[in-house]
Each structure stands twice: as structure tokens, then as C-alpha cells.
Amino acid sequence: MKYLIIILSFVIFANVFADEVLPPDLKKGRRSSVFANKVMVRLKAGYDIFRKDDILIKNNTKRVNFLLHPSSSITYNNKMLEKLSPDLQTIKAYKAEEKILRTFIVYYDGETNPEDYCKQLMLSNPAVEIAEPYYVPEFLSYLPDDTHIPNQDANLRLIKAYEAWAIEKGSPDIIIGISDSGTNQDHEDISGNIGINESEIPDDGIDNDGNGYIDDYAGYDFAWQTTGSAYPGDTFNNSDTHGQQVAGIAGATTDNGIGIAGIAFNSRIFPLKIIEGNTLKYAYESIIYAAVRGFKVINCSWGVVKPFSDIDQSIIDFAVSRDVSIVAAAGNTSTRANKYDLFYPSGYYGVLGVGEVNSNDRLVGSSSISAGSRILAPGDGNFTTTNFGYSVCDGGTSFAAPVVAGAVALARSKYPQLNALQALEFVRQSVDKHDNFSNNDKLLIPGRLNLEKAVSNDPFSIPAILPHAISYFDSEGLETDRFKAGDDISIVINAKNILGNTSNLRFTLQIAYDPASSIVIIDSVQNIEAISSGQDIILDKFKLRISQNYSGYTILRVNITSNSGYSDFFKFNFVPAKDISTFANDEIKFSMSDIGEFGYSTNTATVSGIGFAYRNLGNQIYRNSSVMLSASPNKVVYNANIGKIYNFTAIKGFVPPDRYNAVYEDANGGSNRIGVEVDHKIEFLTSNSKAARMEFSLKNKSGNIIEDASFGLYIDWDIGSNPENNRTKLLLNAIPEEFSANSVAAQAVYVDDNFPYFGSAAYSDFPNVEAQSAGLDNSMISSFDRPQRYQALNSGKSIQSKIVSDMGGLTGIKFPGAWEPGETRNCVICIGAGDNEDELSSELKKCLTGVTSVNKNSIVKSNDVIIFPNPAREVLYFETSEHLYSVEYSLIDILGRQVILPENIREFFPGERIGLDLSNINSGIYILKILSNNSIIHKQIQILK
Numbered sequence: 001m002k003y004l005i006i007i008l009s010f011v012i013f014a015n016v017f018a019d020e021v022l023p024p025d026l027k028k029g030r031r032s033s034v035f036a037n038k039v040m041v042r043l044k045a046g047y048d049i050f051r052k053d054d055i056l057i058k059n060n061t062k063r064v065n066f067l068l069h070p071s072s073s074i075t076y077n078n079k080m081l082e083k084l085s086p087d088l089q090t091i092k093a094y095k096a097e098e099k100i101l102r103t104f105i106v107y108y109d110g111e112t113n114p115e116d117y118c119k120q121l122m123l124s125n126p127a128v129e130i131a132e133p134y135y136v137p138e139f140l141s142y143l144p145d146d147t148h149i150p151n152q153d154a155n156l157r158l159i160k161a162y163e164a165w166a167i168e169k170g171s172p173d174i175i176i177g178i179s180d181s182g183t184n185q186d187h188e189d190i191s192g193n194i195g196i197n198e199s200e201i202p203d204d205g206i207d208n209d210g211n212g213y214i215d216d217y218a219g220y221d222f223a224w225q226t227t228g229s230a231y232p233g234d235t236f237n238n239s240d241t242h243g244q245q246v247a248g249i250a251g252a253t254t255d256n257g258i259g260i261a262g263i264a265f266n267s268r269i270f271p272l273k274i275i276e277g278n279t280l281k282y283a284y285e286s287i288i289y290a291a292v293r294g295f296k297v298i299n300c301s302w303g304v305v306k307p308f309s310d311i312d313q314s315i316i317d318f319a320v321s322r323d324v325s326i327v328a329a330a331g332n333t334s335t336r337a338n339k340y341d342l343f344y345p346s347g348y349y350g351v352l353g354v355g356e357v358n359s360n361d362r363l364v365g366s367s368s369i370s371a372g373s374r375i376l377a378p379g380d381g382n383f384t385t386t387n388f389g390y391s392v393c394d395g396g397t398s399f400a401a402p403v404v405a406g407a408v409a410l411a412r413s414k415y416p417q418l419n420a421l422q423a424l425e426f427v428r429q430s431v432d433k434h435d436n437f438s439n440n441d442k443l444l445i446p447g448r449l450n451l452e453k454a455v456s457n458d459p460f461s462i463p464a465i466l467p468h469a470i471s472y473f474d475s476e477g478l479e480t481d482r483f484k485a486g487d488d489i490s491i492v493i494n495a496k497n498i499l500g501n502t503s504n505l506r507f508t509l510q511i512a513y514d515p516a517s518s519i520v521i522i523d524s525v526q527n528i529e530a531i532s533s534g535q536d537i538i539l540d541k542f543k544l545r546i547s548q549n550y551s552g553y554t555i556l557r558v559n560i561t562s563n564s565g566y567s568d569f570f571k572f573n574f575v576p577a578k579d580i581s582t583f584a585n586d587e588i589k590f591s592m593s594d595i596g597e598f599g600y601s602t603n604t605a606t607v608s609g610i611g612f613a614y615r616n617l618g619n620q621i622y623r624n625s626s627v628m629l630s631a632s633p634n635k636v637v638y639n640a641n642i643g644k645i646y647n648f649t650a651i652k653g654f655v656p657p658d659r660y661n662a663v664y665e666d667a668n669g670g671s672n673r674i675g676v677e678v679d680h681k682i683e684f685l686t687s688n689s690k691a692a693r694m695e696f697s698l699k700n701k702s703g704n705i706i707e708d709a710s711f712g713l714y715i716d717w718d719i720g721s722n723p724e725n726n727r728t729k730l731l732l733n734a735i736p737e738e739f740s741a742n743s744v745a746a747q748a749v750y751v752d753d754n755f756p757y758f759g760s761a762a763y764s765d766f767p768n769v770e771a772q773s774a775g776l777d778n779s780m781i782s783s784f785d786r787p788q789r790y791q792a793l794n795s796g797k798s799i800q801s802k803i804v805s806d807m808g809g810l811t812g813i814k815f816p817g818a819w820e821p822g823e824t825r826n827c828v829i830c831i832g833a834g835d836n837e838d839e840l841s842s843e844l845k846k847c848l849t850g851v852t853s854v855n856k857n858s859i860v861k862s863n864d865v866i867i868f869p870n871p872a873r874e875v876l877y878f879e880t881s882e883h884l885y886s887v888e889y890s891l892i893d894i895l896g897r898q899v900i901l902p903e904n905i906r907e908f909f910p911g912e913r914i915g916l917d918l919s920n921i922n923s924g925i926y927i928l929k930i931l932s933n934n935s936i937i938h939k940q941i942q943i944l945k
Helices: 049-056 078-083 090-101 114-124 153-158 161-165 242-251 283-293 310-321 401-414 420-428 439-444 451-456 786-793 837-849
Strands: 034-043 061-066 103-108 128-135 175-180 268-273 297-300 325-329 351-357 375-378 383-385 390-392 465-473 488-497 502-513 519-523 525-531 536-546 554-562 567-574 580-584 588-593 612-614 626-632 635-640 649-652 661-665 676-684 691-700 706-716 727-730 744-750 757-763 770-776 808-819 824-834 865-868 875-880 884-893 898-908 913-917 924-932 935-943
Touching: 034 049, 034 114, 049 061, 049 103, 090 103, 090 310, 103 128, 114 128, 128 310, 153 161, 161 451, 175 242, 175 283, 175 401, 242 268, 242 383, 242 401, 268 283, 283 297, 283 310, 297 401, 310 325, 310 420, 325 401, 325 420, 351 401, 351 420, 375 401, 401 420, 401 451, 439 502, 439 554, 465 567, 502 519, 502 536, 525 536, 536 924, 588 691, 588 824, 626 676, 626 786, 635 786, 676 706, 691 706, 691 837, 706 757, 706 786, 706 824, 727 770, 744 770, 744 808, 744 837, 757 770, 757 808, 757 837, 770 786, 786 808, 808 824, 824 837, 865 935, 875 924, 875 935
Parallel strands: 175 268, 175 297, 297 325, 325 351, 351 375
Antiparallel strands: 034 103, 034 128, 061 103, 383 390, 465 488, 488 536, 502 525, 502 554, 519 536, 554 567, 580 588, 588 612, 626 635, 626 706, 649 661, 661 676, 676 691, 691 824, 706 808, 727 744, 744 757, 757 824, 770 808, 865 875, 875 913, 884 898, 884 924, 924 935
């Protein structure tokens, strides 16, 4: 008999609020569903995590839950150390859980959508490091049209399961977590193969083993309190059989005279019910649980196409640090995804993504073959358990994943010396070549599981080259992700051999998927004579050329072969020609598109860019921000995502060789076209400037006289947690005394004196100009049509709204009179932030006065600086042919970390030589960063030891 006990211990994922799910909305850039009242938040290091409620309860927040409760961690509970395997690296385990301990699930109410709620948290709470929506994973299954085989035999023979079981039947000590919709633990073919938690007393309402989960004896229901269940350990789901089917495939009791055979044979399963209603609410929390419990494998037959998440990746890293092998469905095509789209979690580092074949060993057309699909297994045609019986399951990568999860369990039983990643990479290579596929996709198709190989081959008889960082460099050695047609690109791949010693490996780069024929391989081969087990390697010989300005993604493949007959490969995504760049120093960061959109690029199917951020406050603007140009009579050209108006077209993007310079023109202006080419340069005065300077050179290419032209930058500000509380004002103190009053204007948008100020300033030394500065409230910018834009560009400083509202600001320069064909007009616009009005004014003034003439070129070119030797070993020297001022230099590794901290020199004279001590620096590719004379120089170097 079961009794309801008053629960005195904590419940790690208790949630008393029903969670609404917001569907995908492509207009908002949301490709997948998110929870309406639930987000993931990480505090910055140094804050007291036990004061999470005090720190985070605001902005309609109702509850804050630990992602990993301290009592489940080795940091705060020494008893948990006893649960770690002796061979685990404890220091790495401590480091891996540190981020998880300061990450929380935050519940809130109200009408705010999760994207805006996360933005408000980032803006209003200085303790918040990351806030992101909680994306809702989906089961990757579907109802196919083809016929199903009524038993297991065809699929088991396909993967050579019978031969494998004659060699290895699995260990009961190896437990597979089944992260899914639920499992009937009393099913006749499941009950005998559950990995019981012997430290827990079932159904007593007490967390007996102190791991943070109540009554997790034979399973755990993460939604038990929300659904009103009295039994947290009950994982039965009468309305959904997905989890039951997955559990049967991986771990039904085998060789018991009834039912079916689970792939893992004697290895056991542990049901984790992550669903609430029809929503996969506790998906990533279940991975945390598997890590806390020390499961050797977890199967995740779910996923979704969504942005990469640092929080999700840190959860994966935490589980891997606890020695959990993570297997996930690679994904299925749908109305929102195609077979080349990258699903998560299968796309994360440390996860093995599984694609699907049918019983005839043919690739299922709906299966993902993306970079995250790294092994195939039968899904369609699997005969498995239902809640009360048996049947053929629906197809989908959901049902291919547990086949591989069972294989990983068998491999970890046979080879207990393998760690989590080694087991995944060994099983991934325990395959047969798959030949039944469309010829167009042949380079994307991985091998199909051969279970016999996974229990008979020596894991350390082969290498496993696992890439973990990929970087791109232009022809000048500058690391960047912006390229254009005609550019040559060097690819540097940091990888590690995590299995056996090997020799004479040949790495060959290929194009696996390129629908626009946008790239051409130039240098495709790199040979390495010997690679030992555990050795880090750098692949830096690959080069390609951009042949088309394609902004979609391609998939590249690196083949790995040796003289002995060994072969393998890995895949990764690459975007040839993005249309937006992000610029940053130590204080501010913003994006600029190639057609003059500020903060975001909206002229594509997906909105991209980071807006404008100041320190840790995150974005402070909306998407309609852009340069604007007007001329008499009443012509205006601009960009705006509302209405999809893009009057400017790119001539040269913010791409190498000068990534700080773009050129565009108003060719799409139609009847409003003025005929002006804009040469746009971006500069930071210093690494800690709180303002960025934009220099514009405008050329009349119309062939006609242009009358009374005006050019400016409009920014739709959203300052603070509620944009409706914004104000605007002129910044008179930002105007340098030596400048003519008509030649300069400055504008601020702010909330109050307790929140930073943001704004812009415009200046020109061209004769007889009239500076423009407009503070615009919502009554004008809500529609902001062409007449209103013309008015804002041509009203001097007279438009200054006095109300509290959603605000936009415009600063620019008007050039009265006739503008002859071929002539140029010049101006500078500074954009910045400050902790208060005085600081913003000071920063904008410094930005403006940094330009003694807008025609002065004070840029130090990359070829003015010489470095040698390269490659270097113990010392690296650099010298310049130019006289540099206030030089600041540092050495940065390929992951962006400073390995030699910035050094400051007052002056750097021509011919003077500076030496860097490399004695404590490891081999690899690095960037020497030199900041001087209002420019940043990057030089790629290689260090060999």
C-alpha cells in the first residue's frame, strides 16, 4: 500500500505553474516552440547561488529552481564524490559543474514573450550572464507510408545483433537513462530490466539517498508535482507510447522466454519521464539527472532545430565530465526543417547523433543527414513494446537512437576502460559502409551500425579524430567569419585523437553540400606522420575560395585515410558569405549589415546580428535602425524590416581585406532613388572607448545635380526593461568647443539617472553644413513613413519629444544647395554609451574630436607590421615601418583567450623591434593583436615546440 507522506526534503525541479507553449513564428525568427513562462538563466561567477531568489525574483518572476541542486553536486556534498568513478578526473568534474550550479530555471507570469523577458533580465539585472528562452524539444518520429516488418528479425540481422550477443551480453552495472515520454515499469518485458536505485525507498515521499530527487527508485517523473502525482517514481504515461517503444528497443528484458530482445541485453534501463501533457518540458534536466546518478549512457530520442545554446552545451559538458555517453536522434524533416538542418542536442559537441535506415538498409528519406547525423541505425520496422503489449513502432530517428544507445551500453560493458566520448567514437566507427542512398548526398551519409564490430574489435586498434574547434582566416591571417566572392580562406581545425596510436594519416577536405556552388577547394590535403593516443592536432593546410556570395549554409567533409586501409570522416557547417558583421572592443559591441542596417540584418529569411550592447547589458535597440538619405523634393531612401523596404544594395561588404569598410548605394530606391554611393568606415579610438566612430564618404553617382541632400543614422532605441519608459534630449556638453554650432549635433536616449545613457553624434567639416538631431517618440516612429523620415532628416534640432515613450533618435548632416555629379560629401557619426549623461557626453566628444578632418587617413595597414620568425619557437619578434602611438599588443589563442596579456608602449618607432617570450606557450595557431593609431592589426602566427 502506498502512503502520501509530507515531504520535508527539497524537490529539485518542482514547478507549480502550468507551462504554456508558444508555437514557432517565422516572422519573429522563431523556428521552434518555446515555453511561454519558463527561461534558462545563468548568473555571473561570484554571486551567491543560495541567494538565487533575492537575485532573480523580479520582473514578474514567480519561482527560481536550481538546474543542479547543490546537494547533488560534488562542490557542496562530499558524499557525491563517492559516486564518481575513481578514474574520473575530479578537477574537471568540479570545473564542469561550476557553470551548472549557477544556472537556474526561472518561471514567470504575465504576457511578456520569453525572448523579451530574457532581454529584460539581461538589461535590468547586472548579475545575469546569460538568459535564453527554453526551447521545447520534439520527439523525432512520424507515420511513414511504407509497410512494416512484423517482428525484430530483419533489423537485428541487419546490425548483426545475433553475432554480437554471442560475444557480449552486457553488464547489469551499465544503465541507460531513457529520457522520454514515460515508461510502464510494470510491463512484463520491462520490469525485469530496470536498474533499480537501491539507495532509495520507493514511494515513501523522502529523498532517501539525498541526491535531490524524491522516490527515484525505478524511474523518475520530473513533472510529478505539477501533474498532482503522489508518486514521483511512477513514469507510466497512458496517453503516449513513445517512451515505452524507445525503452523496449534499447532495453527490453532479453532471453526471458517472453516478448522481445532489447539491444543492450543484460545492460539495464532507467525510465526518465520528461513530458508534461504533450510538452517535453524537462529534457535537458534529465541529462543532469543522468550525470548525478552516474549512468553510463542516456538516450535522447528528441530534438529541435534552434539556435546553438551555451547553456545546453554546458549541460552536455557537465554530463560528459561525469562519464555519461549521450546518444540522440539526429532529426527528421518537417515543415520547419529539412534533411540538412542541424538539430540539437544531436548537434552539440559530445553527443552522438543517429540517422535512420529501414529494414532493407535504405536511408529513410525523412532522416537528417546534417553535420549532426554521424551514424545510421534501423528505426523504421523496429518491433517493440507498447504500454501493455507489443507492436511495430512508427518510423523516425527517435527509434534509431535507442538501437545505438544499446550498442554503446554493450561496448561499455565489453570495454570498461572506455570513457564517455571514447565509447561514442568507437561505436560510431563500428559500422558498415552504407551504399543505398541518393548519389547527390553520398558524401553526407555515415556508416550503418554493425553491433558485432562494437563488441569484437579492439577500440584502441584505431584512432578517433574528434574536432572541437574550427576557425577561419582571411588572406591576411585575420580570423573572421565574413567573406565574399573571390576571397581565399584558410581553415584551421583543432582536434584530438581520443583512441589508439596511428601513423601516416591523410586528411582531405571535400564539399559535401553546396546548393549554390558557392565554394571551391584550393588546398585539400594534409598529411601527419604519427599521432599518439590523446594527442592534440592542428589541421591548418586547408584552403578554399568563395565563388558565389551565398548566405546559406554549406557542409564540408574531412576524409581521414591511412596506408593501412583505415578510413573515417567528419562533417561541419560553413556559411560562405554572411551579410552582417559584429564590431566590438572591451566596452561596446554592435552589428552592421552590408547595406547600412544598424544592429541587425533583416534582408534575409533569418534575422541576424546582436544589436547594440554596452558591457553586460545586452542589446538596447530594435530592428528598424538604419542609415537614411534624403534629397529635395521629398525623396527618401532607407532600410526597414517593417514593410520589407531595402533601398540600399551592397557593393562591398564589411569583409577582408578591410573588414571595417563597406560600400553600398541606393540602387533599390525606385522612384525615390537619389543616386548616391556610401563609403562607410568603422573605427574604435581605443580598446576601452565607449563610442565607435563611423566615417561616411558620400558620392553623387546619379549623373544629375542633387539638391539639399541630408544623410543620417536612425536608431530605434529600446533602453532598459521597458522601452515605453524612454526619454530623449540633446547633449550640448558633447559638442566640442572648437566646432561650429551648425556642424555638429548630439542626441541621447535614456531611462533615468539610475540607468546608462545611450546616444549618437554627427559632425562634418564640409562647408556650410547643417547638423540634424531628432528625438522621436512612438507617435512618429510607430509608422515612420517616408514623409516622417524626410521631416526627421530635415528639421535641424527642432524635433525633441518631451514625453516618456518608446523612442528613436536620428543624428546626421544636411548639405544644403547643389551637389554636382561626381562630387563627394563627408560626415562622421559616433555611436556610444555611458554610465550617466556626463560620461556619454564625454565619450561622444572624444570620438568627434578624434577626427581633425574626416578626410585624414590615420589607419596603419597590416603590411606596415612585420613579424618573424613564423613559425616561431621560443621568441617572436615584430617591427614596423611606421611611427605608432599608444601601442597595445597581446597574443590570443584560437579560442579567443589571451595567452599573453596586453602590454602598453607609449611610442613605437620605425625599425624598433619588440620580442615576445614564447617559452611557456604551447604549440598551435595564435593571433598577434596590435592596437594603434585608431586601427587594429591582426597577424596569424604558428608556434612549434
